[in-house]
Amino acid sequence: MSALAELTLSIRQGLGLAHKRDIAEVVERLYGSHAPRGNLTPDAPASRTAKRFSLHSDAEHRNDGLTPVGDDCAAIPDGDGYLLLATEGYLNDFVASQPWFAGYCGVMVNVSDIYAMGGRPIAVVDALWSDGANQAKPILEGLATAAQIYGVPVVGGHSNLRNDRPQLSVAILGRAKQLLSSFAAKPGQQLLAAIDLRGHFREPFIWWDASTGAPPERLRQDLEILPTLAENGLCASAKDISNAGVVGTLLMLLECSGLGAVIDIDAIPRPEAIEMERWLCCFPSFGFVLAVDSENSTAVIKRFSQRGIACAAIGLTDASRKIRLALGDERQTLWDLDEQPLTGCGLITASEV
Template sequence: MKECTEDMLASIASLRNHTDITDKRTIQQTYKAIGNETKSSVFFPDDNATILLGDDTAAIPQKDGSHLLLAAEGIVNHFLKSDPWFAGYSAVMVNISDICAMGGLPIAVTDTIYSFEAKDNEAIWEGMSAASKAYGVPIVGGHSCYHSNINALSVSILGKATHNLLSSFDAQPNDALLLAIDLKGSYYKEYPFWNASTTTSSEKLQKMAQLPYEIANNKWSKVAKDISMGGIIGTLLMLLNTSKVGAEINIESITKPEDTTWKKWLSSFPSYGFLFSCSPEHVKNIQSLFTENGINCDHIGSINQQPDLFINYKEHQLKF
């Protein structure tokens, strides 16, 4: 779908006020409540270490140098009501993605589910079970209430990473910025969600989940962020915030589905999508790993010292 330069620039500028992107900017409210870092539990004094707050997944250092990973996702009510099977599936899938973005591997998930009565949750359970089976990550417990005055779902996940961790805290000026997305999918119904998960084999999904882990343990990168609500732009803004850096990206370096507008693609949520920053010498290694596994990986720009996001399109540049 072709767009003239003026329309393209207007589309990019309009993303500044996109609800999902502005939601990413308001994450600072959370920091006001709990701060930017904390300490390990007092019940494990030998593992006492600082835990940085700001990634989608908490990385809890262990005495042996590894990291326990802990994350949680809540599902918005309108999604749960309109598409309960896919809401259940997505709750498990996005948690797994959060663990992978840390260079870790998932261990197990738990859930918290509320409904008016048990039959209201049948489709949700079917969706969660389908994702659990597809990704090979068990549901091991949680909490349920079948006499509530609301329908609600959240899922938590436990994972593990070795000594080599990916996070969104370590992007450095002059790093290359890479975008990896599984493009072999399509939009799911009317949602801004690029679905390349439910149509992919379990073997493939499980292999893809291990690729960031390989990148971390080959020491090709220390920085990753999974693309979530707010899409490429919203996710990048969060990464820049935690690393206290800026970036310059080139729209024409980003591969998108042919019949999708740039405005929609830049704010879409892909089922498999990650941003990485790395030393320029490791760009080819990372791109080759993804290409060998059928994943598109674009070199879209670079990290800058100045804490702003600049978006280039043809001869134009917008400060975001």
């Protein structure tokens, strides 16, 4: 088996994509066949973005008023923009073994989701369970530290200090003038990866930490790139890199937009001396994938590079609905969305309408 074939298999069978496959079961249970999704019809490709974020008013939709599910946040039309709503829950063993960092991530990860949608955060609320106040203390300290660093207040929540273990979830509210969305990519666009390489792994885990210890003002200004791109019309489609890694996150974005792509593994920004397989599975504290028109690609890359963030074109979207990895002249198919959905949050095709 070639190195690329082994890498493709490792990503396909990894825990990151396994967690994302679980989303399909949740979507099915909540919505059945009526999940709010965007329409993709062959005769109207130019109107896809408007359809994806329009309110459903016809009687056949059971979820009137809901925008498509599958993005980093729920986008709720409100006045001349959108309210953004998201939440994150954390694995029990993570909260127990890394309580301070779990609290910190409660804000950091939610903030990233808001910016990935072209928005700016307003406030967060938390839900915390613990076995006593002492167990809750480092979690709350991490939460408070990140709230101060990212300038996002904790305005309320829920607490239970009489539980048998520590548990944490955090929700966030934000607002966007112009959306960045997983549903807005088009065939023929360049795929970009923007990752802050000025960090380190929090050993022995695959979490790339470029946040703790960094200047707060720099962190906030780096994130401001995303809504600026949306408002300047340079980009309409983005997603923050999750625990599915760079490639897995791109797969989720492409599924939502009903597209395929060829991804050049060697082009993905990566710190020196970091093994490729580990890097492709890691969750970076600052990492985004974007689908950008070719004429805007240079300008977008420049915005990130001016802030010291590595950004490169790593692939090209197409209408194949197959996600293929490339290494030199070799190609390997990672996923065929016509054969198997990942999250079940993709576009409704003409045959399904």
